[in-house]
Amino acid sequence: MASAAGTFRVQLRPVEGEPAGLGRFELDKVFDGDLTGTSRGVMLSAGDPSAGSAGYVVIEIVDGRIDGRTGGFALQHSGTMRGGAPDLAIHVVPGSGNGDLFGIEGTFTIDAEDGVHRYQLDYSLP
Secondary structure: OEEEEEEEEEEEEEOOOOOOOEEEEEEEEEEEEOEEEEEEEEEEEEEEHHHOEEEEEEEEEEEEEEOOEEEEEEEEEEEEEEOOEEEEEEEEOOOOOEEOOOOOEEEEEEEEEOOEEEEEEEEEOO
16 A cells, blocks of 8 residues: 655535535635645535534545556545544545556545645555
């Protein structure tokens, strides 16, 4: 299993017209570090984040370069927050790899502290 680590910047844009209690956002990311590239995605959320309790799901499509290989893949996020404590799982979507990243599998972790988003992608390629 190989690892790629670095930072990313994210922009979230709310989508208007969703039912009460449901948040929908479009997101754009720029990755720096071992993974360089961009992603676009959609987030759905519910709950009360200001009270420390919420849930969200995201599908995002990443286009970039890892270890000299260029291509893309999808990430699937599933997260909850209970009493301010996060529980987050992010996986490379099976069968989503393309280009030089065809067949990629793995997991993705995020650490956000002091306004800086750090990532680690643990992955394997055929």
